[in-house]
Amino acid sequence: MHPLLASRARLGAYLLGWVPIALLLIAIARSQGWTWEAAIFLAVPLCLLAALLFLSAWFLCRALPLGRTVEGLGTHGAAWVMAAIFMGSLWSGLAWMLSRLLAWIPGLGDLPPRVDTALPVLTGLGILLYLASVALNYLILAQERAVDAERKGAELQLLAQESELKALRAQLNPHFLFNSLNSLSALTAVDPARAREMCVLLSDFLRRSLGLGERRLVALREELDLAKAYLAIEQIRFGHRLQLVWTVDPSAEPALLPTLLLQPLVENAIKHGIAALPEGGVLAVTAEVLDGHVILKVDNPLDLDAPVPQGLGIGMRQVRQRLLGRFGNRARFEAGVRDGVHHATLVFPLETES
Amino acid sequence: MKALIIDDEELARAVVREHLAAHPDVEVAAECANGFEAIKAAAQIQPDLIFLDIQMPKLDGFEVLELLEAEGKRPAVVFVTAYDQHAMRAFEAHAVDYLLKPFSKDRFDGALAKARALQSALPSTAPAAPAVTAAELATSARQGKPLERIVVKDGPKVTVVHLDRLDWVQAQDDYVLLRTEGKNLLKQQTLASLEAQLDPNRFIRIHRSYILNLDRLVRVEQDTKEHRDAILRDGARLPVSRAGYQRLRELWEGA
Numbered sequence: 001m002h003p004l005l006a007s008r009a010r011l012g013a014y015l016l017g018w019v020p021i022a023l024l025l026i027a028i029a030r031s032q033g034w035t036w037e038a039a040i041f042l043a044v045p046l047c048l049l050a051a052l053l054f055l056s057a058w059f060l061c062r063a064l065p066l067g068r069t070v071e072g073l074g075t076h077g078a079a080w081v082m083a084a085i086f087m088g089s090l091w092s093g094l095a096w097m098l099s100r101l102l103a104w105i106p107g108l109g110d111l112p113p114r115v116d117t118a119l120p121v122l123t124g125l126g127i128l129l130y131l132a133s134v135a136l137n138y139l140i141l142a143q144e145r146a147v148d149a150e151r152k153g154a155e156l157q158l159l160a161q162e163s164e165l166k167a168l169r170a171q172l173n174p175h176f177l178f179n180s181l182n183s184l185s186a187l188t189a190v191d192p193a194r195a196r197e198m199c200v201l202l203s204d205f206l207r208r209s210l211g212l213g214e215r216r217l218v219a220l221r222e223e224l225d226l227a228k229a230y231l232a233i234e235q236i237r238f239g240h241r242l243q244l245v246w247t248v249d250p251s252a253e254p255a256l257l258p259t260l261l262l263q264p265l266v267e268n269a270i271k272h273g274i275a276a277l278p279e280g281g282v283l284a285v286t287a288e289v290l291d292g293h294v295i296l297k298v299d300n301p302l303d304l305d306a307p308v309p310q311g312l313g314i315g316m317r318q319v320r321q322r323l324l325g326r327f328g329n330r331a332r333f334e335a336g337v338r339d340g341v342h343h344a345t346l347v348f349p350l351e352t353e354s
Numbered sequence: 355m356k357a358l359i360i361d362d363e364e365l366a367r368a369v370v371r372e373h374l375a376a377h378p379d380v381e382v383a384a385e386c387a388n389g390f391e392a393i394k395a396a397a398q399i400q401p402d403l404i405f406l407d408i409q410m411p412k413l414d415g416f417e418v419l420e421l422l423e424a425e426g427k428r429p430a431v432v433f434v435t436a437y438d439q440h441a442m443r444a445f446e447a448h449a450v451d452y453l454l455k456p457f458s459k460d461r462f463d464g465a466l467a468k469a470r471a472l473q474s475a476l477p478s479t480a481p482a483a484p485a486v487t488a489a490e491l492a493t494s495a496r497q498g499k500p501l502e503r504i505v506v507k508d509g510p511k512v513t514v515v516h517l518d519r520l521d522w523v524q525a526q527d528d529y530v531l532l533r534t535e536g537k538n539l540l541k542q543q544t545l546a547s548l549e550a551q552l553d554p555n556r557f558i559r560i561h562r563s564y565i566l567n568l569d570r571l572v573r574v575e576q577d578t579k580e581h582r583d584a585i586l587r588d589g590a591r592l593p594v595s596r597a598g599y600q601r602l603r604e605l606w607e608g609a
Contacts, residue, residue: 175409178436179363182455186365189372239364276411278362278388303411307516 002058003140015051021129022047032118038111041102046095050126053091054133057083061137080134088126092119161325172209173267176234183237198236205229212259217326219353220287220294221253223262227285230263234270241280242270252287254352255294258322264315265298265344273300273342289350296346304340316344323348355473356383356399360392360418361407361434366455370405370434373462380466389413393421393512401429403469405453408435412514417505419448424507424542430469500553506532506541513539517556522592523548523565558605560584560598574599 004010022043029039060083064076099115102108115122180202187195208226212218228246235242266285274280281301288295312320312335320333323346331348357380361367367385374380383399386392388410396404408415419431433452450472451465504515515534524531525545532539549559560566570586574594577583582594594602 175436178455179366182369182436183363183365185456186369186372190365190368237363237365275362275409278390278411305412305514305516307518 002055003144004055004058018047018051021050025125028121029118032114034114035107038108038114041105041108042095042098042111042115045098046091049094049098050091050129053087053094054130056087057130057133057137058140061134061141065141066138080131084127084130084134087130088123088128091126091130092122095119095122161322172206176230176267179237180233187236194236198233201229201232201236205233209260209263215259217256218259219253220255220257220262220296223257223260224248224253224285224287226260227262227266230266231270231283234274238270238274238280241277242274243280243282245282245284247284247286247288249288252289252294252296252350255289255348255350256352257294257346257348258326261319261323261346262296262298264319265346268313268315268344269298269300269342273302276303276306277301292350293347294350296348298344300342302337302340302342319346355380355402355470357381358384358386358392358395358399358401358404358429360386360389360404360410360415362387362410363407366407366434369456370462373459374466376459376463377466389415389418389421390512392418393507394510396422396427396429397425397510400427402473403430403432403450403466405432405434406449408433413505413512417514421505421507421512430472432465432469500556501551504532504541504548506539508539515539517552517567518569520567521570521586521588521590522567523557525563555605558598558601560602561593561595564592564598566592568605571602574602 004014025043025047026039029043030036060079064079095115096119099111102111184195184198187198205226208229212222212226231244235244266283269283274283284297284299286297316335323331323333327348331346333346335344357374359367359370359382371382374382380403383401384395386395389412406415406418415433415435422429431449433449434455435452436455450469453461453465502517504517504520506513506515515532519534521533523533523545526540528542528544529540530543530545530548532541545563545565549565552565556568557565558568566584572585572587575583575585582599583591584594585591
């Protein structure tokens, strides 16, 4: 099926393109002393016929795709010209038949002899129009291919994002897991009740992170719950070294955002902040709403003796990419150090489920 | 036997303490929550055995070991860590044993037995020098990534020199002199072994006796036909040998 026939709008545009050609034909006929009736009665059906007939160039174009090199243009060219001559002749042949048919209509009796003299011109015109149609069809083919490539690209990107998400889920930091299990092993002797609590927290965290990874978008509430479960475990590990400050505006909680964006931020805050400092410090998670946007912040102290890291790590770049992938320029991600405190800030539009 | 437990997590220390309670001949002489404390405690206590975590704030386990070795101390070391598997081979070459968190009582007792065997085999408190130095161990544990910081013990004080604050290094017999933030620090290491650990794109051996942080270099001046000087940002001059100049040129031309 020709792509032009697949959509009414396209077909309409294509037929509209034939209007000036029909007008040209009429003008030529008039200049040769034809009557208005004769010119119109012949030109309009002839153009309609040509419009449909020359669509067949599509199959030729598909059979002879244009390569990147000039090689093959010779054989392609020969095929185009032969097809054009054949179609041009067919078209003028049809004109000949049409004139015989139209001669039955009163007043158009002199059409056959007039058409007969115009046959060479019509054949030439047919050849040119067919060649133009070949060019047009190559254009359509190229465009289809571009759209196709774009769609495939988008599909690939989607796949990549999904696998990335899967990787994120599987990425369950082994360091965290083994250290937590070790804390658990210590607690079983010193504080069995605490040990049980930690088992529950660990299970809660694992269940949540497994569940979240299967979705693309979640409510901020769920991201915060995951972070809370994670930090409750780290709290047991780090004891007084980890002080948590939560400031969450309830109206920010239903906001939708890509899955597992907050988790890498709090894991970073533990790894580069709390764990790197002998005395630990305050890890603050803040979610507020301002002008229809959610502002999500994770702040943690840094080791001032260590050099300030340049640029974003892979984890942070992924967070930024996924945030901007979802919200485009309506979202922002910033990370930096001010007065010995590392700030990571996500700003994104407040959009909810309904 | 005097033992030292070094781990930044209280609960992790508690596990080791608990397992040691079943061995009355081993006394927990001190517990340390970070590397600085560990160096101080080791100097006072002279432990026979240390249980050492790898990932700790300020000084990691490898750096603690390096500083202890620099002082000529060779206690039996058992690494206790959740660190990834790749580094394990490196540990084996150096430590009595390693315990992966969490570990069983049997596994712990096994490590302790190894430490005991080592002690009785060597009546003197100093076990034989290991096949690799602690610095080399740390390098292989970093899996080929260049050094980020250097630890130096100057009397009782431990200094961590981050490499972007290191201006240049000078060879002084068995020592290297590190120039950082207007101060000189001495560390027992050869220039060649330090050079091997540094990022060759940041630190250049400009002379038999000098390694320069490329970031500090302003220009190279030619005094006489055979003699060149590197002019640094703070105005200091360091000699540049012909081979050193060749290295600098290769780096510039490659860039």
